[in-house]
Amino acid sequence: MNRIISFLIAGLLLAGCYKSPDTSQLSSDFVVVTNFDDKADFKSYSTFVLPPYVGLITSNAADTILDPQYGDQILASIKTHLEARGYNNVTNNHQADLGVSVTALKEVTIVTGWYPGSWWGYPGWGGCYWYYCGWYPTYPPYYPTYVYKTGSLVIELVDLKNVDAAEQKLNVIWTNWNGGALGSSSTNLQNALNSIDQAFIQSPYVSAH
Amino acid sequence: MFRKSFILIFGALLAISTAKAQHPDYPFRYMIGFSWDVNVPINNSFVSKTSLEGFEFDYRHQLKENLTAGFEVSFNGFYQYVPRQTYHIQNGAVTTDLYTYIYTLPMAVNIHHYFDAGKHVKPYAGLAIGANYSEQKIYYNTYVSQDENWGFLIRPEIGAIVKPDPHSGFGILLGARYSYATNKQSTFKIDGLSNLGFQLGFVFMQ
Numbered sequence: 112m113n114r115i116i117s118f119l120i121a122g123l124l125l126a127g128c129y130k131s132p133d134t135s136q137l138s139s140d141f142v143v144v145t146n147f148d149d150k151a152d153f154k155s156y157s158t159f160v161l162p163p164y165v166g167l168i169t170s171n172a173a174d175t176i177l178d179p180q181y182g183d184q185i186l187a188s189i190k191t192h193l194e195a196r197g198y199n200n201v202t203n204n205h206q207a208d209l210g211v212s213v214t215a216l217k218e219v220t221i222v223t224g225w226y227p228g229s230w231w232g233y234p235g236w237g238g239c240y241w242y243y244c245g246w247y248p249t250y251p252p253y254y255p256t257y258v259y260k261t262g263s264l265v266i267e268l269v270d271l272k273n274v275d276a277a278e279q280k281l282n283v284i285w286t287n288w289n290g291g292a293l294g295s296s297s298t299n300l301q302n303a304l305n306s307i308d309q310a311f312i313q314s315p316y317v318s319a320h
Numbered sequence: 321m322f323r324k325s326f327i328l329i330f331g332a333l334l335a336i337s338t339a340k341a342q343h344p345d346y347p348f349r350y351m352i353g354f355s356w357d358v359n360v361p362i363n364n365s366f367v368s369k370t371s372l373e374g375f376e377f378d379y380r381h382q383l384k385e386n387l388t389a390g391f392e393v394s395f396n397g398f399y400q401y402v403p404r405q406t407y408h409i410q411n412g413a414v415t416t417d418l419y420t421y422i423y424t425l426p427m428a429v430n431i432h433h434y435f436d437a438g439k440h441v442k443p444y445a446g447l448a449i450g451a452n453y454s455e456q457k458i459y460y461n462t463y464v465s466q467d468e469n470w471g472f473l474i475r476p477e478i479g480a481i482v483k484p485d486p487h488s489g490f491g492i493l494l495g496a497r498y499s500y501a502t503n504k505q506s507t508f509k510i511d512g513l514s515n516l517g518f519q520l521g522f523v524f525m526q
Binding site for chain 1: 417
């Protein structure tokens with residue numbers, strides 16, 4: 112009988128002491144991930160075109176554009192960084208070597224899992240990118256897949272200089288995914304701007320020189 | 321919480337044990353042991369910080385004088401905080417701070433030989449062989465990446481059972497061992513789990 116009690120107590124102790132670490136020490140700064148196509152020659156481009164707005168995807172289908180009071184600051188930061196790397200900003204699509212795609216995602220419920228490019232052509236955002244309507248993005252085969260659970264800002268550089276006319280494909284040569292827990296709008300904006308700075312720091316190869 | 325419940329349980333078990341009638345030291349039929357299990361990782365770049373969160377249950381059955389066979393099962397939690405830094409991945413980079421975490425559940429059969437060193441102290445040396453179930457996790461911002469795997473475990477161990485009262489069935493267990501398990505996880509760069517372990521606990525012999 113005592114042996115049984117001892118074994119039961121041992122079992123309870125064993126079961127009860129599985130614990131996870133106290134993750135409250137983790138920073139609320141966004142995780143900054145960058146990926147690049149190693150076949151791309153970043154020095155071969157000289158101009159870029161920005162979108163007029165930052166796209167917004169949430170569980171509310173009516174959301175299509177991030178409030179410009181935040182979006183404009185994000186676009187301004189990207190412009191500053193790309194110009195510092197030697198690229199020139201043009202406003203006309205037809206002159207641009209690189210198209211910049213910027214999308215914010217917020218609290219999206221994932222059903223089948225996300226994959227790079229799944230944020231393109233989202234209802235409400237339209238099907239035209241620069242002057243390529245109906246074309247689809249294509250990524251190098253080794254890009255990892257991401258699952259977005261809270262908030263994310265995705266920035267991409269798209270090759271408009273070497274388009275695949277036969278396949279109607281646009282090559283994405285650089286992707287920056289910044290994500291994490293969302294807080295107040297001002298916190299999220301600061302987090303986004305800090306992330307963009309870090310994304311360029313860890314991507315020294317994005318340069319026209 | 322862990323230590324408080326351990327003390328409470330120990331108190332209950334001590335009461336059960338000392339209530340029994342006295343009996344000779346040896347032979348004993350079997351002994352059960354409960355110990356705090358501390359582990360220091362060796363060559364582990366995933367978690368290098370010592371784990372203080374470990375608990376082991378031992379059962380040893382006497383085969384003949386100075387030889388027992390039995391089993392041991394324990395669980396251990398290892399974790400470490402790594403401040404924000406940039407990691408290079410294939411064609412890219414990731415910047416974040418993170419927690420790495422390893423949970424292990426080693427289960428093994430064991431055999432121990434005991435040496436004579438007086439009435440109060442019984443040193444032993446033995447070997448345990450079995451399996452090691454493990455979960456590894458990385459916590460970063462609100463995300464977690466995780467995996468689980470099994471490995472083969474081999475564990476030479478030495479130690480001693482100290483009996484304050486040679487005629488009672490209660491003893492203090494002190495042990496040291498080297499554990500090697502073959503668990504692998506390529507993304508987390510884990511190629512085997514090795515630890516130097518230390519036990520401090522109690523045994524009850526019947």
